[in-house]
Amino acid sequence: MNRLLGLGAAAGLAAGVFALGLAEVIAGLVAPPAAPIIALGDVVVDNVPAGLKDFAISTFGSHDKQVLLGVAYLVAALLSALAGVLSVRSRTGVAGTWLVLGLGALAAFAAATRPESTAFAALPSLAGAAAGMFVLKTLARLVREHQAAPPATASRELTGRRAALGLGAVFAVGVATGGIGNWLGARLRGAETSREAVRLPTAADPAPALPSGVEVGVKGVEPFITANDDFYRIDTALSVPLLRAEDWSLRIHGMVEQEVTLTWDELIGSDLVERDLTLMCVSNEVGGDLTSTARWLGLPIEPLLERAGVDGQADMVLSKSSDGWTAGTPIQALTDGRDSLLAIGMNGEPLPLEHGFPVRMVVPGLYGYVSATKWVVDLEVTRFDRAEGYWTPRGWSALGPVKTSSRIDVPATGDEIPAGKVMVAGIAWAEHRGIDAVEVRIDEGEWQPATLAAEASVDTWRQWYLAWDATPGSHRIDVRATDRDGAVQVGETAPPAPDGATGWHWILVTVT
DSSP states (O other): OHHHHHHHHHHHHHHHHHHHHHHHHHHHHHOGGGSHHHHHHHHHHHHSOHHHHHHHHHHHGGGHHHHHHHHHHHHHHHHHHHHHHHHHTSSSOHHHHHHHHHHHHHHHHHHHTSTTOOTTTTHHHHHHHHHHHHHHHHHHHHHHHHHHSOTTSHHHHHHHHHHHHHHHHHHHHHHHHHHHHHHHHHHHHTHHHHHHHOOOOOOSBOOOOOOTTSSOOOTTSOOSSOOGGGSOOOOSOSSOOOOOGGGOEEEEEESBSSOEEEEHHHHHTSOOEEEEEEEEOTTOOTTOOOEEEEEEEEEESHHHHHHHOBOTTOOEEEEEETTSOEEEEEHHHHHSSSOOEEEEEETTEEOOGGGTTTOEEEOTTBOGGGTOOSSEEEEEEEOTTTOOOTTGGGTOOSOOBOOOEEEEEESOTTOEEOSEEEEEEEEEEOTTTOEEEEEEEETTOOOEEOEEOOOSOTTSOEEEEEEEEEOSEEEEEEEEEEETTSOBOOOSOBOSTTTOOBSOEEEEEEEO
């Protein structure tokens, strides 16, 4: 019996891999986000409580999506194995095949009800489920024939070979088709090819040269400009939207005098500006790394809103990405002269696909969940009492100004360091206000002023350092910042939800 159940589980797993692989191929042809695991994962992301979302980001950081997908595939494997066990335990195998159909129908419903769904959204899951039912029924019959054959006979050996070959072939085909499906989705959408063809224009208003001394020169401190590959990524897209620049357009509508549609050709032919700006995720814990700085190339948003003619009663712009994600941004932050951009370039390159290619929003001074919409395709001028961004009904604040914060990069907590002169260094930020001072204290003693690096702008972070005469023993080091408005970083510890973490970053080190 144990052998029968094991073979049944293997049959179910092989059939599940085949079904998912076929669904991936069909999704690659008609709609990559409609792949069963992606569709179900998107539903989970959309409905996860704010606290659990914050836990996932704080625990796994930018790898939260990979973890979610890994868990989803594990659950799918377990359910497939269960379907196989149910199939081999009965002559008809009806219970197992109905379980496969039920899972396919659930995934099809999830895909069909997504904001970006198409008429073919349910097809990948339903076709995969149908194929999975047929394959499972066939494999279960081979397993039952093998078990029914008399032991130590030619018939037993023959049916065993048939079952093994069937299981192996189905599993291999499933893995191969899954890979083909992923390749097809990217290839047929042409997003990478489109990105490679983009030639960024020279900025009409280039970024000012970085001042001498913008970096303190202490090893281990975050570089002033973050490389694209190292730039933090937090969003809800399990499947990166694959847009072609030449097909992109932006609709500006709502409480405006006239609706405006901006095309890619118009955008790239406009007078673009280049700015160094720091972005931050609201889920960043005290001392966390969900913040980065890049040199952005883009079109200011304010003139576009002026062109549309904003109603004086409007106070919010609801931006929407191509996959349906939304953010509610105060109109003030888009019209007060700050460098709020529709960005197309990042550190001298077209935006990477995962960072919003072809166009994303960048708004200094606000957390990303209320401003930094990637793959942006729609701006609706409205009011906060009429519309909500994606995260607001999930427990996060409607407004998201970045809080004055600082971080110790070196030494790291738990380090053992030799006695003598030690450089304590890190970064501080108060986006769109600027950093006026950073202070460090040792063992909860007096606060000591740190030396600040040169300031590039009030919209970027600022490096700092303190030369500390370290004495043997265990020591606690705290840091706090003061912004240009005179506000001192809040010392009371609070979690990221609902509007950003507070508290002083501190570390423990041992001096030998």
